[in-house]
Amino acid sequence: MAKAKQNSLSEQDIDHLRAELAAGRPPVVWFTSAAVGVEAGRSAKVVAFSEPAEGDFIQVRPTGEKDDLSFSPAELTVEKPAPRKRAPAKPEPAAATAGAPAAGLAPVEHIYTPAPAPAPAPPKPKPAPAPAPPATAPDRRPAARKQAKPAEVTVTLTSTAEGEWTVDVQWGAKRTLKAAPVAASAVSQAAKLLPPEVDEAVESVLSAARERHLARVEQLRAELEAAQRALAELTG
Template sequence: MSSPSTKSASRRTAPPVLSEDELARIAGELAEGKPPMVWFTAAAVGVAEGKSGKVVALGNPADGDFLQVRPTGSKDVLSFGPSEVTLTKPARGTTVAAGGSARTRPASVPEPSNRKDTTVTQPSTLPSAAPTSPAPRSLAPVPEETAAKPAPAASRPAKTTAARKTKAPEVTVTLTGTADGEWTVDVVNGKKRSVKGMAVSSAAVAQAAKILHPEVAEVVDGVLEAVRGAQQAKVAQLQAELEAAKKLLAELGD
């Protein structure tokens, strides 16, 4: 098995077998819950040329080995680059080179049986600090139900966290009127009472009600009319009392 550094160097020189259209096709089939079948090329490390497998997920193309493939007959999921697999099934007795061209495999050369070790064993006594060495190429086995789930398309943009909106403080304005025609206003800004029991004139209340809404104006006009009627009755009563007092004074003489 080649070391990670040797494999990285070979991948830089090997052209990708999968085109952008084929990668988009793989992403679409994964989104439909249908893991596509691929075949390993000569550039694949640890897997025999021409061996088949299924793509179960796509990672970030910037990582290089972003295709997560489960080889046929294995429960392990391994990471491969676009030059290590192809969607074209090779004919019997031929293998697919890294450049995508078919070549005849000599009959006397047996298929390599080595596979990449996919089990990463970590002792429980190791500290939880992040390792300084690069992450291993192989992945832990993926359960069947997890692998069957469709993976997001490679072209899907990453989710971004929306900026938190600043909540504006609530303002409550309360207008209070009495039967005597006295009006007061209270203002609460958020949890703080900014204005308490401020006296306002009936004329100002009527003008504000007309500006706000016809229904508000109708209610306020009804209250003002009731107050006006009460005050008129009070004036009439006072005038009657005044006339009676004047008459009594006249009878008493100067």
């Protein structure tokens, strides 16, 4: 009997799996006959989704293994395969009793005079057996496995009008750092190790911030001097 074809993952199935994984409940899937390197019907747990969602972007860990592998929606299903039925054992035929008479019949005795045995014919030479073909060793090479693709990392630096800097880190589908403050001096040093266009853009922001802070310092210095003169007149 032909095995029923399992349905691959639909868009609704993928959304459901993402929601379960985000809730901290790694969902279980099964491999279809289109999966490469694993047996159809075997189970696995979904551990991550790669971005963008193209090709083999679903990372799973097969049951009983420690490695994470990547597969496409066509190679996975949420439908649990039916358990395999074992073929019933065939009964062994009862051994016939040599020389036993048929049921219900009495044995018949034959009285005869034996004839002289003929002279045996000379034995014919036996043909030499054909050489056996060389045994072929079975192919024990393991099936090729798909290694999980590393998640992409995106680092974003953001500046404010006051010259303050923050950094965001996006690791695959998860944001691991959001708007963390970074010293302007550290940004300047890092920019000098990157292409000139990056250093030029960062330096322009830092220069504008220096000018604004310098003007503010001059303004505060003038206000301080005016306040000191007024204080001197009041105490003079």
